[in-house]
Amino acid sequence: MLGGLFPRDAGVENILSPRSDGYRPRVLDIGTGTGTWAVDVAIQYPNAEVVGLDLAPVKLGSTPPTNCTFLVGDASAGLKSYGRFDVVHARAILQGVKDYHELFKDVSEVLNPGGVFLALEAEIGMYDEHKVPFGIQQDGDP
Secondary structure, eight states: OOSSSSOGGGSHHHHHSOOTTOOOOEEEEETOTTSHHHHHHHHHOTTSEEEEEESSOOOOSSOOOTTEEEEEOOGGGOSGGGOOEEEEEEESOGGGOSOHHHHHHHHHHHEEEEEEEEEEOOOOOOBOTTSOBOOOOOTTOO
16 A cells, blocks of 8 residues: 555655664554554564554564564553654554544654654545445434
8 A cells, every 4th residue: 555664755764774873763653453564664674663552452473573562552641651753653543543633742742853753544434325425414414
């Protein structure tokens, strides 16, 4: 879908590349789900610290790389307790977020200067049997 772990022009590769000063970039995967994206980033960037966050425990089939950890927590309750990050990733979390405005504010507070926030959601709609989209119902509509 993205042609890789993230869009090519997002600047993520530069942020996560090894640095001569030994700095370890940090990545937060909000709504990590299966943990696959976090594990793949940890493998591709062994110098980075990758944290996967989800409402439910991740059930991996194998041990994740040593630079990848998974935490159970609610991103809607705030992110500051998890530290600061250079890359924040959130994909397909629509159903688990109570307030997107507040989440984006929290992300801006934990994102280091020059960091990147990657967010991707699918367009969700409901359609009738003729593939005509249902409109928004108002109070009193059948």
